Amino acid sequence: MRPSATDRRPPAGEQPWEGLPVRQALPGLLAALDRRGTAVLAAPPGTGKTTLVPLALAGLVPIARESTPDSGPDGGPGGPPRRVVVAEPRRLAVRAAARRMAWLLGEQPGGRVGFSMRGERRAGPGTLVEVVTTGVLLQRLQRDPELTGVDTVLLDECHERHLDADTALAFLLDVRAALRPELRLVTASATSDTAAWARLLGGEDGPAPVVEAQGTAHEVAVVWAPPPRPVRPPQGTRVDPALLDHVAATVRRALAECGGDVLCFLPGVGEIARVAGLLGGADGVDVLQVHGGAPQAVQDAVLAPGERRRVVLATSVAESSLTVPGVRAVVDCGLAREPRTDHARGLSSLVTVRASLAAARQRAGRAGREAPGTVYRCWQQAEDARTAPYPAPEIALADLTSFALQAACWGDPDAAGLALPDPPPSGALAAAREALRAVGAVDGSGRVTARGRSMAAVGVHPRLARALLDGAARVGARRAAEVVALLSEEPPRALGDDLAAVWRQARAGGGGHPGWAARWRDEVGRLRRGLDGAAAPDEGPEVSDGASDAVPDRVSDGAAAGLVVALAFPERVARMRGDRTRGDRPEPGAARVPYLMASGTAAEVAGGSPLAGEPWLAVAVADRPAGSPSARVLRAAAIGEDAARWAAAPLLAVREEVVWAVPDGGRRGEVAARRVEALGAVELAAVPLRSPEPGLLRAALLDGLAREGVSALLTWREAAVGLRERLAFLHRALGGPWPEVSDGALLARAEEWLGPELARARRRADLERIDTAEALRRLLPWAGGEALRLDALAPERIEVPSGSRIRVDYSGERPVLAVKLQELFGWDAAPALAGGRVPLTVHLLSPAGRPAAVTGDLASFWRDGYRAVRAELRGRYPRHPWPEDPTRAEPTRRTRPRR
Incomplete structure (x- = not known):
């Protein structure tokens, strides 16, 4: 075996810890703790902060100290040994750290150095240094906030910013402030970014001491x-x-x-x-x-x-x-x-x-x-x-449901009083508290219930705790624990997406994954013990009957898997999409089979999955690939409709649904009113609703106006179009109080100008029958009297010198008067509109009604442009007058009589 710098024994007479670089920082760390009780240790990887520092804090290795009243005469550790808890963010690190510290003492884990993690503990009465996961530390703090018998807590790798570690630090600061000011607290980081930690630990007394260990890392x-x-x-x-x-x-x-x-x-x-x-x-x-x-x-x-x-x-x-x-x-x-x-x-x-x-x-x-x-x-x-x-x-990224339950159990449901390095996002915390209310873990004000404390004691995510406690009474404690263990100890992806099949493989030894199967069995045992020790919850939507193995309804294993998953994730109960009255099944060879979750999220199951085509699924694991409109089901179990209704009962509702519905491939929408029984977003049954609630009906009609457009859905006859164009012109020219009449503006004020007609309408045809001209007049500025000036500011027609009353065209940017040239003889200027602000554009027409000239200045036209028009048109229209001086000629609508 090749030698290792970390595991080889030192030369004779030298202790194995003497070469660790962090040893030089220990006197300063111990002195800082003597003065303030808190300290921040910055030590690069490889310096020994995880292994030597806890031993020194416990008094298990002789470390020279700065002179303090409790120092021994030889400069070594003074007083009795101290109990130290070291919190690590990962189970892998817990076992490794304990093993290394025990090796430094020439022992095996379980003696003076031990460890504890979910499902495994090697520690005894003589253990002075115990390495635990941050999750285990949180459980201990909830059971015993004073951490009886513990002298020092070291939070390792705090720079990694794991949520459990941040929460544990906040709780420990609370303990020091209110219960045990003598409890020593050290945060250890492998980076030099320590200022924020020092401020947090120091509190009102100023930043905590920062002790830095210099590493001996090579280039x-x-x-x-x-x-x-x-x-x-x-x-x-x-x-x-x-x-x-x-x-x-x-x-x-x-x-x-x-x-x-x-x-x-x-x-x-x-x-x-x-x-x-x-x-x-x-x-x-x-x-x-x-x-x-x-x-x-x-x-x-x-x-x-x-x-x-x-x-x-x-x-x-x-x-x-x-x-x-x-x-x-x-x-x-x-x-x-x-x-x-x-x-x-x-x-x-x-x-x-x-x-x-x-x-x-x-x-x-x-x-x-x-x-x-x-x-x-x-x-x-x-x-x-x-x-x-x-x-x-x-804390800025994760699901905060477990954190919210921890905070509620701690007595601070809003987490407002916790000294966290970063506050929880308000939206994520609100969603977490709502999830806890739904399973009865907290009450309406966010305070923890007895049921919530039982769930927290189980030591898994609150969703899984709910599934364990409520599922035990329905499918038996053993089976509930086995399925929940499948959700907490995630199976290898190679075992497939059918959770019931994975369960069978786990029972048979893991299907080629014995290590995972062993962890699964350990977790099952831990959950069973948790059930045995949990008080029967007396609040919430479902109540467990305790940890009995009895199976009241003789539920099959496959059904049990689906039911327990649905209890954990009721909003992920999903039904296959399609026409179930025809018994639709997925197309053979389909790449994906579509489902709809109770949450309203579309989901897909791989076409080759044994789950594909199951009418109902309880989805345990799903993700939503970037850019995809649907979630991808990664692990689920089949479930019957009755079981889905029971497990997701809080989502079961009967509602009146009045919507503007557009048929597939159609363009004309219509009001659809139904009484719907639904499990969240999943529709179970529907019947027509004969007398829908007026507010819902009005909202559906307004939705129809928004989707199809005011101009398209309502009927706009000539009078209505003309009035709308005149109002649009005045709004452009004068602004308020003249209303904007674009589609968007009319939609925003629909209840105002369509008021009575909208209140009486029940379907599309009722909207189409509305007299929009009369309705538009409700938007005129009647209150200030300005409405009475409509015809003066934007007249519908203008009388010209021939006596004709010509309609003004307001459809363009400028108002236009289109009139035959002979009817304007003797007219020096057309009137300006909008109180004289906007000149009228005149389209001069030939006797055949075709445009001959366009002008906004008649006097200039008679003077400069008329001759050219006269020369061009008098030969083509000889029976019409073409005087040399149009300003003195008599206007006429008639032709000259034949001679």
Whole structure:
């Protein structure tokens, strides 16, 4: 086995921790805690902050201290040993940290150093340092806010900004302020961005002390290794295969150019598996895959030196939480995964994003932990200018339902009094509280109920806790726990999308995934114990009868899976789209089968799935690919309609539905009034509604006007068109009080000018019969008397010298008077409209009614233009008068009599 700088024993007489760089910072840290009780520790990866600092805080290693009243005479730790809790954001890091600290003491985990995580605990009465996940720490704080017997809490890797860690810090600050001011609190970060943490921990007394440990990291050479051809940016969780091909090639290059092991960072399990497949033929090299769901044997192998060279393919868990010995080269694909929540659709998912600059530095540092190393960055250097400096805090991105329940149990439902590094987004918190109200976890004011406390004690997402508690009475405790465990310990994607089939494989040993199956069994046992210890909830939509294994309705396993999933995600109950009266089934070979969720979200199931064509589904996992109108069902179970109605009962409603409906392929809409029974957005049954509520009817008619347009749906006869054009002209020329009469403006004031007719209308024909000219007159400015000047400001007709009353055309930008030339003899000027502001444009017509000239100045026309018109037209129209001086001629509508 190759030696490792981290695991090899020191020379005789030297303790294994003496060479760790953080040792030099310990006297200052201990002194800061003696003075203030809080401190921020900034220590780069590899300095020993995760392993040596807790041992020093517990008094388990002799560390020279600055002179303090409780120091021992030899400068070593004074007083009795202290109990220390170390909180890590990931289970993988918990086990690794405990194992490393125990090794430093020459022990195995479970003695003076222990650990606890969901479903596993190795600690006893003599344990002084206990490493826990932040989730476990939150559970302990809820059970025992004083943390009885604990002297110091160290929150590790706080720079990663996990939501549980931020919440735990806020709760601990509350504990120090109100219950235990002597409780010591340390936040440890692998970055130097410590000012905000110092302000938060220090509170009103000023910033907490910041202690920095200088690392001994070796120089890391940076090699920019972008793909030879452009690759598509990630969409959702999809990563361009061309990038992964390039990453695999870069790993081979690193193996050829560098000694030691290669650590390669990838965003997720799928990408790790693909690159591992591409590297399968690497001679003399072991390829290890490290992620949160990796088997324990793989995790142990990564943390120990190997006999051969290794390529370790890892997610971000290896950025700062784990020390991988033997690494001399890092290959960084430059991507990471972040949570996203679509509150409108009730979907949570992970998306692939560019890793922050801080993450890139952390990853690169892994190459220089033991010796000079090299980092290969698979992107253009110029891209760093557009990259975020730090990762986004999880509280800004994630589903906040669990956080909201934690805050409610803590007694602060609004989280307004919590000292959080960043406040929760108000919209996301409101959505979370609404979800908790729907399952009876909080009351109308947001205060936690007895049922909510039982749900929180289970230690899973509140949705899953609801499914466990309510499902146990319906399908039996064992089966409820087994299905919920499938939802909390996500099965490998290779097991398929049919949750009932996955359940059978889990019971049979995991279908080729024994490590996951073992974790699933452990989670089932933990959930069963949680059910046994939970008080029967006495509030909420459904009440559990306790943890009995009895199956009251003899529900089959397949039906049980669907029912429990529907209890967890009632808004994701989905029905296949199509005409179910004809028994529609999906087309053979269809690529996707469409469904509609109760939330209103369209969803699709792969055509080859065993779920395709099931009338009803309970969807456990779905995502919505970028740019897609439909969600993609990734895991679900078939469910019957009766079970769907029971599980999603709060979404069941009977409503009057009055809408403006347009037939498929049609253009003429009509009012459709029905009484609808629905499960959320999924329609179950409908009957015609004979007397719809007037408000709903009016809203439907207004929707019809909006969709088809005021000009198209209403009837506009000549008088109405003329009045509308005159009003439009006055609005352009004078503005208020003359109304705007565009389609949009008329729609906005529809209830005002269509008032009585709209109130009486029940269908399209009623709208079409409205006298729009009469209705428009309601918009005239009657109150100020301006309406009486309509005919003066914009006359419908103008009398010309011949005595004719000619209609004015207001349809264009300028009003136009079109009249035969002979009728205007002797007229020096046409009248100006809008109170003299807008000149009238005159279209002079030939005797045949064709335009002969256009002018806005008649006097100028008679003087300069008439001669040319006269010369052109007098021969063609000899019976009409063409005087030489039109200004003195008699206007006429008639021709000269024949001689």
